[in-house]
Amino acid sequence: MLSRFLNNRNVLGMLFMAPAVILLVVFLTYPLGLGIWLGFTDTKIGGEGSFIGLDNYTYLFGDSLAQLSLFNTLFYTISASILKFGLGLWLAILLNKNVPLKTFFRAIVLLPWIVPTALSALAFWWLYDAQFSVISWALTKMGLIDHYIDFLGDPWNARWSTVFANVWRGIPFVAISLLAGLQTISPSLYEAAAIDGAKPWQQFRYITLPLLTPIIAVVMTFSVLFTFTDFQLIYVLTRGGPLNATHLMATLSFQRAIPGGALGEGAALATYMIPFLLAAIMFSYFGLQRRGWQQGGDK
16 A cells, blocks of 8 residues: 555655755744734734724835835836846847857856855945945046945935845846847847848847747746845845945844834734735736747737
8 A cells, every 4th residue: 555655646746846845934924924913903012012903004105214115126126127237138149149268257157156145246346435436446546536435325326236236146146047048049040030131130020039039037037036046146235225325124024023113013914015016927927828939829
């Protein structure tokens, strides 16, 4: 009976999936459920809370700092994602061409993604330093500016500075993923298009982009998720400053919950992020439905 039981495909499938399911339940489902529950309580660090319903959510909905963190998060995510997609696609197309030392350049491109986020943030913190910035020094020596730029002291400068740091770190993931997608496109399609007189931009518009759409949907979904929930880069680089101009929902949630001690309020703010994350997942789902383009369909 044991032999027949273990030879059953359904049983084997469940046994193979069990370790992954256990890990997801312990490290994802339980913390998520606990966080949602804490959002409905007034729990503080060191003490038990009581159920207060939607009070935390109502308070945060009218909180000016929470509103600012939402704006910062959307600005950070949209700006960085657009730049990462554009630059990553351009880099993927370049790396897909027959250029000298192509393998070497592909390996170099991965370096920003391999370096730990905290180290990347510290490097940018040095680059953006108000007194010792190598960027400001170089621009001054070239005569382009007459005084050092306050990258992290001005609210809008700080916002764009964090965006560029995130773009530098995220481009390799987008570029290498799209490069893998480009290599699945048959060269004969481009040859046939060239024979028919299609220009390079027409080949990109009618061959590359449609066939790459499913890959773009998945890659950009992960890129948006990583950017929207970014914590390490912002926390190490600016701690949400100046004047809370770079506080994201993730960093503000941490500040309210851990240093501030209001676990319930911090959990509620983190829960507010779920609808946006679900929207990104739905974007990926509907993008994958366009796979019919790969077979010449109309979907």
